[in-house]
Amino acid sequence: MPRKYNMMLQPDDIEPAFDGFNVLGVFNLAACRHNGGYIGLVRVAESPIQPDNLKSGARYLYSPRMDFSGNEPALKIDSFMVGRDCRQEDPTGFYSFTEERDRSTTISYLSLIRSRDGKNIDYVSPEPTIMPSMEEEKYGVEDPRIVPMNGVFIVSTVGYSERGNITFFRETRDFEEFSKPWRITAEGKNTFPFPEKINGEYAMLTRTGHGHDQRIEIARSPDLVHWGGFDVLLETREGSFDSDGIGGGAPPIRTPRGWLEIYHGKRKGRPYQTKLSRYACGAALIDFDDEGNPGVQSRSKKPIFSSGRYDDTLLPDVAFVSGACLEDDGKNPRLRVFGGMDDENAFSSIIPLDRILASMH
Numbered sequence: 001m002p003r004k005y006n007m008m009l010q011p012d013d014i015e016p017a018f019d020g021f022n023v024l025g026v027f028n029l030a031a032c033r034h035n036g037g038y039i040g041l042v043r044v045a046e047s048p049i050q051p052d053n054l055k056s057g058a059r060y061l062y063s064p065r066m067d068f069s070g071n072e073p074a075l076k077i078d079s080f081m082v083g084r085d086c087r088q089e090d091p092t093g094f095y096s097f098t099e100e101r102d103r104s105t106t107i108s109y110l111s112l113i114r115s116r117d118g119k120n121i122d123y124v125s126p127e128p129t130i131m132p133s134m135e136e137e138k139y140g141v142e143d144p145r146i147v148p149m150n151g152v153f154i155v156s157t158v159g160y161s162e163r164g165n166i167t168f169f170r171e172t173r174d175f176e177e178f179s180k181p182w183r184i185t186a187e188g189k190n191t192f193p194f195p196e197k198i199n200g201e202y203a204m205l206t207r208t209g210h211g212h213d214q215r216i217e218i219a220r221s222p223d224l225v226h227w228g229g230f231d232v233l234l235e236t237r238e239g240s241f242d243s244d245g246i247g248g249g250a251p252p253i254r255t256p257r258g259w260l261e262i263y264h265g266k267r268k269g270r271p272y273q274t275k276l277s278r279y280a281c282g283a284a285l286i287d288f289d290d291e292g293n294p295g296v297q298s299r300s301k302k303p304i305f306s307s308g309r310y311d312d313t314l315l316p317d318v319a320f321v322s323g324a325c326l327e328d329d330g331k332n333p334r335l336r337v338f339g340g341m342d343d344e345n346a347f348s349s350i351i352p353l354d355r356i357l358a359s360m361h
Helices: 353-358
Strands: 004-007 022-035 037-048 060-067 074-081 085-086 094-097 107-114 138-149 152-161 165-174 204-209 215-221 229-237 245-248 254-255 258-268 277-288 294-299 317-327 333-341 345-352
Touching: 004 022, 004 107, 022 107, 022 138, 037 060, 037 138, 037 333, 060 107, 138 317, 204 245, 215 245, 229 277, 229 294, 254 317, 258 317, 258 333, 333 353, 345 353
Parallel strands: 022 317, 022 345, 107 138, 277 317
Antiparallel strands: 004 345, 022 037, 022 333, 037 107, 060 074, 085 094, 138 152, 152 165, 204 215, 215 229, 245 258, 254 258, 258 277, 277 294, 317 333, 333 345
16 A cells, blocks of 8 residues: 655664674654654664574573663673573564563664655664663663644653563653653553543543553543553454454544544464464544444554565564554645664655545445
8 A cells, every 4th residue: 555665764874883793773663743754763672693503502592681789770781591491482582581571682672764755764873762760661762652732742651671661751841852751651662652631631642551451541640740541442353464463553644534543453464373463554533422432433444554575584574563644635635654674674655645545435
């Protein structure tokens, strides 16, 4: 459905922030309109250069983390023997431990980008914009979303640690200074607010549950801090592209037919690829009655787009949207989406709005 994919950033475009590290991924780009162009935050994943450890006959995992026990945060690298201390759970770099949460060979932070046209990058911050700053982010800051609201921007991020995946909100006016983050979820991802109040209250979408039982729910708040009144909006569907997982993608976009939500669906790969899943993007139209109760008007029966790669390699097959902007010239409204492709690159794409709406049932 997209006219084309435009790879805006690749790992070679970013210099590592840490000495002795490589940039393995620059993806999950969240962007919005700003000063006549676009501004965004992109996740950068770095990994320590793995030393040659085959001489001892053992294979080791080198897993980075931030240490906050001193006066200043410090980067640490832990080493574990594969098979004795941990086992590799999937070929994309996550390992399972007997007594800990999963660990990764990468650590992530967020960098600022600017683009005049939404296709070409005009600026990438030379230094990380949002770095891990607390225990809940010791393994990385991930998966940004940006929501313009009342003259400011709400930035949603996920902190990754042994405590799980925890969503935090930050506020900024200029993307140079950010408020102190406040915690939104006990454990969860794909969480972000609507850009305006619904029936006098703030509203947000969040992912709950696990695997087949994942859901996209909506919650309400009087102040963007305290959340309640959860309602289920979307669930997984057997036999569909979203049969094994679901989560919010871009913050909702207001259209003449309702709030448009671009979400991702997950479906497991072939039986011999049990640790690999395919992520594709669908769309849903959300509306509210006069009392603010939500409902889903329609939903994609098939993906509106995917990465387009269906081979047997060990690379992830992922198309993940983190931001969307409606571009309307009065004749041919279209959606410009931003996100990550194959857990490696940041992309943008154009999708005619009428084709998205026609694809839903």
